[in-house]
Amino acid sequence: MRIDKRRLYHLDWYLIINGLVLFGVGIFNLISATSSFYSGSFNFIIKQLVAFFIGNGLILIILHYDYRAIAHQSKWLYMGGLLLVVLVLIIGMAAGGAKRWISIFGINIQPSEFMKPIIILFLANMLYERKKHSVKLGLKDIMRPMAAIFIPALLIIKQPDLGTGIIIVLTGFSILWFVGLKKSTYALLFALGAISPFIAWMYLMKPYQKMRILSFINIDADPSGFGYHAKQAMIAVGSGRFFGKGYMEGTQHKLQFIPEHHTDFIFTVIGEEWGFFGSIILFLLFAAFIWRCIKIAQNANDEIGAIIAFGIGTMIFLQFSINVMMAIHLAPVVGIPLPFISYGGSSLLTVLASTGLLLNINMRRYMF
């Protein structure tokens, strides 16, 4: 199958530029964030750029196929993804410790990341007919989608990767809401939402994760442990004030007061070095990107495209807002990368593939 040349005219250049700017900001910021590492910035930047080029290749492949065709085959992707997640669990257990990634040819990949868009595709394929006919989902109807969400989510939380698990659950539920729910289903989901934290606390969460929650509630309870990092992150962002300390001038991350300041805590670097001003610009870039996702969903040719675009927009929105909230002590510390900005090949590939899907949907919004 060849891409119709006319389709290329309908490539969403707005989204492309928005994404490129975000990625550019990310790379630029990553140089500063990794400059204090013993090995220097170079390796990080190279790896990130390699992931970016692979990601672009992935976009081209995705554009090549109709998103509907991809969604129709999503059960294979889903099963493959699930297999990898289980594999990580098994390898992790065999290694006698927690593991979130598997090594393939020396490259560490994090299957839980890839699981996020796969589930979106899977749910879209499962539910688009319902949406098309505006059939609200009853209790019986949400059983299959719930299983599709929770099986991978629980496995991922078990890894333990609480952050990605939460993103998957929240994105999945958002899609269910987007498709439309009956009142009774709302009631059930609210009940579920109310008890799930307790279930998670009792059965799923590891002691260190519980510590994070506790230190979120009382930041001074453990001033040397998790509370300490949360506090240092807050100090970093706050000390940036209006215009920030300047590029490469952030002392909090450079002097190692903040762990994971190149991945999950990357926003502290922006907040510290670029201040309120720079943070607003970053927020606007994300808001515009997410806004665009909603727009693409609205303009999509069919419900399957709308659900996919909405799901991706939700995913990016959740990751962005929770990640930032983590850094400014509005959310407990869970491992969630900031799309486009955080260091990490799997995360970047996932975001780029998702962007590919968005472009795909947008490009095929007209019938010829």
Next chain:
Amino acid sequence: MERFIKDANTIVDSKYTWSKRILVFILIILLVRLWDLQIMRGQEMKRLSEQNRIRIKKVVAPRGVIYDKKGRILADTRPSFNIYITHEDIKNFDQTIDGLVSLLKISKEEIMERLEATKGLPPSFPVKIKSDISMDDVAKIEANRVYLPGVNIQIEPKRFYHYGKMFAHMIGYVSEISDDELKKKEYKDYSPGDYIGKYGLEKAYEAYLRGMDGEKRVEVDSRGREVRTLEQKDPIPGNSIYLNVDLDIQAVIDKALENRRGGCIVVDPKTGGVIALVSRPAFDPNKFASGITKQDWQAIALDKTHPLQNRVIQGRYPPGSTFKIVSALKGLESGIINERTIFSCRGGFPYGGRVFRCWKKGGHGSVNIHRAIVESCDVFFYNLGLKLGVDRIHEMSDIIGLGRVTGIDLPSEKDGLVPSTEWKKKTYGQPWFEGETVSVSIGQGAVWLTPAQLVQLASFVANEGINYKPHIVNRIVSPEGKVIKTFEPVINANVKLKKDTIRLVKEGMKGVVNEGSGTAYGSRLENVSMSGKTGTAQSVGEKGRNLGDHAWFIAYAPSDNPSVAISVLVEYGGHGSSAAAPVAKMVTDRMFNEKKEIKEARLNENR
């Protein structure tokens, strides 16, 4: 059908609207929070982040160097490694403390004690835990850095005494300032862990030697490691001091008094400049400078031989026969005796129902003042003393400076005692008995003098009625090499004595060393004529045990134009002639042989 589609669209549309509303809502929350953190509380957060990264560290100023008269270094500073703990940077208190205990030879109690002492200070204040650790320990700490957050190794100048024990009592030592001292007003610009002169010249000249500590603003990382220096105020080194002391002479005495107890002081009678000052037994000042251990301190403090005592200025002993010079001076000066006055010595002097013995059992026969000094006849001075009365002896002593502090530039000098009727009345409320005068005239009884006071007597005779306050420091020189203070000789006694008085006493003292019958004939020198007076003082035995007599010798040389005055005391040394005089001989020999050699060398040059 159309209505249905329209309905469906509105339902879907409302979902999009809600999505956008949620997006905007969350964005507003984020912005409000950012505004709060970065704008409202930005100042505070900035301060917190600065506090995180910036530490103000003291840069200890190197203490002033101490030189001898020839510019040889006696004490200076060298780098040492000290361990500090910064409370604020400790992540896990027990881990850090236990780590230190297992790596260094230090007990947990000692660490806790030190932390306790600095309780009132901010948690960012580094507390010194151990001073002058070895390179091995430095390596151990460095290798385990990761497990010891909050622990820092600081390189700081440390006092080093090149000759150790040799100058212990003169130069003294520096040591960490104590809690009690810190509470005193005069030490208000010192902080815990600072070193301060505690003894000897280090204490007396603390203000000059100390210098001004500098300050360094450094950036530290989350483990408290220094990353870079942001700003530095360089320390100003302390001023150097040049002494009147001659290292060679000090070394001669140091060797002569090795394994003995006693003291020796050598001064230049023309200026009061101290050429050497040795007290034995001594301690090692370097032990104090590197943070003395409890055991070492106790060993020194509890030592029964009192190594911390500077016997030259703090040891009070009966002067014995050396005191006869005072009696002789007053007798001749007051005209009670003259050159022709003769007393008969039969080996004893009956007075008040008892017999005061002369050291020579057979007696000296008919003795004039010259023989009385040369042969140290006791009976002659018993007679003289009775004629003089204690008050006149006291009067002469007071002029010379005996019985009171000499004013030497060392801390904690002790006075002495030359009794008088007034003194007895004041102290005991009793009248003076003439019989006591008999003992005092030969330097026994209630006469207590330090070696430093007796060197004043030697100087007094050598200088014919003039002596100066002994002074160790010659000049103080700033780090740039500018002389900022010199010390002019300060006159202690200046009296016009009769020519005959001076002549007779000087001839007598010359005879002591140079005449065959002199008590110190054994210590005569070939090239130079030394004058002196021996003394053998009965000691008040410790706990009733008599350990022997104290040996004294005071001297000056050369006899005709003296340039050195010496006072030697050997505790329980026995006879002054055998125990003390040889020390003076060695000093004189060393001083004047060297001068002769130099003269010869110059002659060779001129040829």
